[in-house]
Amino acid sequence: MSNPTAAMIVIGDEILSGRTRDSNMHHLAGELTKVGIDLREVRVVSDDNGAIIAAVQALSSAYSHVFTSGGIGPTHDDITADCIAAAFNRDIDVRADAREILAEHYARAGTEMNAARLRMARIPEGAALIENPVSAAPGFIVENVHVMAGVPAVFQAMVASVLPGLTGGQPLISETLRIDRGEGDIAGPLGALAEEYPHLSMGSYPFQKDGVFGAHVVIRGSDPGMVEAAMTKLKAAFA
Amino acid sequence: MSNPTAAMIVIGDEILSGRTRDSNMHHLAGELTKVGIDLREVRVVSDDNGAIIAAVQALSSAYSHVFTSGGIGPTHDDITADCIAAAFNRDIDVRADAREILAEHYARAGTEMNAARLRMARIPEGAALIENPVSAAPGFIVENVHVMAGVPAVFQAMVASVLPGLTGGQPLISETLRIDRGEGDIAGPLGALAEEYPHLSMGSYPFQKDGVFGAHVVIRGSDPGMVEAAMTKLKAAFA
Structure with missing residues (x-):
């Protein structure tokens, strides 16, 4: 009964x-925690075909869901869509529905639909589109990989449209x-308490502020009663 | 004549x-760029033995230098030192010089040196210590892996003490x-300019602010004259 991983x-x-x-990363981490999907690993990779393809293949086979950010714009350094197609051995080309979305958007804005902008309608074969309410150019889903924009406002909008479709586990309290x-x-x-409650995760995050040393101790688990019981004991130990 | 990787x-x-x-991550990225070391990949992993050991082994064999942050404090969830020892198949135990550093620090502070604090003197066999001018407990270096604290002030101090010892390549302008x-x-x-200057890296980072769409275009390279020449052409193209 463990949570899906990401x-x-x-x-x-x-x-x-x-x-x-x-x-x-910080935004996605918080959103996934809320819906009970465990973010287990993040990789930051360069704009390099081999690095992107290797990361996509490794992580998509190891975890339930994969989310990418960045590299789906119109410029020459935007190579994510091609890398996703290559990682799953699929063709990629301009797709009619994606082109239609862009054409409508640019017509409304009075902006020319040139070759560079048309690149953003290149979608790997068989992918589902992810809506982009901010700047139109869609993200897409291939197998368990959700391909999203790097601009934070667009990334956040795409996360919001994608998460309701994913089945989460029990939210972590x-x-x-x-x-x-x-x-x-x-x-x-704290170590003794952690041994007493093997189903809870306890972490200690030190800080120092104005010369005072301290720590935030966090107790996490999916059973609210158990989390509260452990927290009561923790408070008693340091009262 | 390419730069060392990290x-x-x-x-x-x-x-x-x-x-x-x-x-x-953001701090280290900036510091490495200044000294001409190319940060190629970052992995964020959970407090899990298998995940940490796998990442250390994969990255230490793939890149010139590896830097870790986090997990070297006194609490039960601080498992980084043991994982580094396991990754390189080395013994780990309390080391006299590390214990001495801690003992002096706690004596000055009037703090008890208990079993938990003594854990921070556990150092893998053959490691070199990294000074911690903030809170004494040292980091350490095993082969090409630099193990540092997660608390930002301590991490930054350790980075500052480690970087001068690493041979950088040519700083990136x-x-x-x-x-x-x-x-x-x-x-x-921009694409045409990138083709004209294959030795430079050009990136476009879009933004939108108050309804205005734009981009920061960054030209990077190790030859200042070449970077400037390309920038002059870029400005002319959008004047």
């Missing part, structure tokens, strides 16, 4: 060079206690 | 659950031009 692939040299700070003691003082009692 | 492993359930937004046009209008001229 992995994410963030595609883009701009993240790896430090030029852009990725925000899509988490409770957090801030303890203003060094982790070295927390470790002993 | 990969990073971010270890921690708190990132994958969406509880914490990682900042170490990058210039950015903001173009307030849709990417579909940028794609054609």
Whole structure:
């Protein structure tokens, strides 16, 4: 009765060079947790055919769902769609319904539909489209891989349209206690509590602020009563 | 004459659950770019022995340098040191010099050196220590893997102490031009420019702000003159 698993692939040299700070990973992580899908791994890869194809193949066979962000725009460095097609050995070409979506969007906006924009209608054979309410150019789904845009507003809209179609498990409940003691003082009692509750996950996340050392201790599990019972004991140990 | 390559492993359930937004990846990416080391891949993995060991083995054999963040504190969920030892088939135990560093630090602070804190002196056989000027507990280096703390202030201090010892390649120069046009209008001229300069990397990173569509176009390369020449042509194309 374990939850479905997921992995994410963030595609883009701009993240790896430090030029852009990725925000899509954090957004997806939070959304998946809410619906009871366990994000187990994220890989950030460069705009490189071999790297993208290898990550797609490895993660799509290892996890229930895979989500990608980035590389589906109109410029020469947008190679994700071709890599997905190659990873699943499918043809890829401009598809009529995707072209229609773009044509309508650009007609409304009074923008020319040129060859570069038409690239965004290239969809791997047999894929289902993902709606893009922000800038029209669709994402798509091949097998268990959901291919989405890198621009955060578009990525978030695509995640919102895709998640209701996926069957999640039990949402993970988490409770957090801030303890203003060094982790070295927390470790002993917390370790004992973790042994007592093998079905819960307990994590300690240290911080230091204004010279004070402390930690946020998080107890996670799918049974709210069990999480609460453990949290009560944790509070008693550090009262 | 290509640059050394690097990969990073971010270890921690708190990132994958969406509880914490990682900042170490973005920091390391920027620092490596400055010294001419190409960050090619990042993997975020959970607090799971098998996942950590597999990532360490895969990335340490594929890239010149590997950097990890997270999981070296005193609590039961801090399993990184044991995983690194297992990945390289080395013994691990409390080491005298690491214990001495901790003992001095806690004596100064008037803090008890208990069993949990002593765990942070457990170092894989043959490792070199990485100084921690913030909270004393050291990181360490095994072969080409640099094991560092997850707390951002500590991670950043460890990166600063480690980087000067690594031989970088030629620093990457990058210039950015903001173009307030849709990417579909940028794609054609940019693609032609990219073909003209095969030794430069050109990327287009779209944005939309207050209803305006545009893109930051970044030209990167190790030859400053070549980067500037290409940027001059790019500006002329969109003047």
